[in-house]
Amino acid sequence: MEPTNWMGLAAVLITTIGSVAGMWGGRTRTTVQDVPVDAPSSTPAQVEGAWTVSPEMYKWVIEFAQRESNTRAERLEFLLGLALVHIDRQEGELKAAGLPSVPMDPELVAARDSR
Template identity: 85%
Template sequence: MEPTNWMGLAAVLITTIGSVAGMWAGRTRTTVQDIPVDAPSSAPAQVEGTWTVSPEMYKWVIELAQREANTRADRLEFLLGLALAHIDRQDDAAQAAGLPPAPMDPELAAARDTR
């Protein structure tokens, strides 16, 4: 065999060994039950070696996802309020300087007027 054939075979062998080692390491890491500190204490622990999800665990995951979505929505509403207040200040400053108001997107104008 030529040297390039041996190098190709060595590359395939090393890649295969690395993949097997990675799968083994990943398998051993997935059995550790890490529950976040802020997680509700009523969530049952998952039995090692199973992939079954209990109804309580499913409910816990759904509640956690809803809480995160609500947090994101609250944050978005807060940031939108800050942006609209900034736009109002800029409009007031421009009008005080004698500049005509700049045209605004109708959705932003409607959001600003509802505040």
């Protein structure tokens, strides 16, 4: 074989070994802690030398995250409602102009008609 073929093979081998070593090293350093969902007052285990978080503070963080999630869901529902109203209005204008409308997805039709 020519020297360039060996160099290419060596480069592939070195990067593969480096990737495997990096994934294995990252995997062994990462630990997953089970956070109880039903009991927000209990806190996960703290790492030695880290700041400690009181159960009240942990509960506040979880409540804030839930409120933020609910706010996003409400906003998304509102925007989807506006989009459905816009689609319905455009469909009405097309029908009034005598243009054939493109059939909508059955899920969109059901969502529009449920309002």
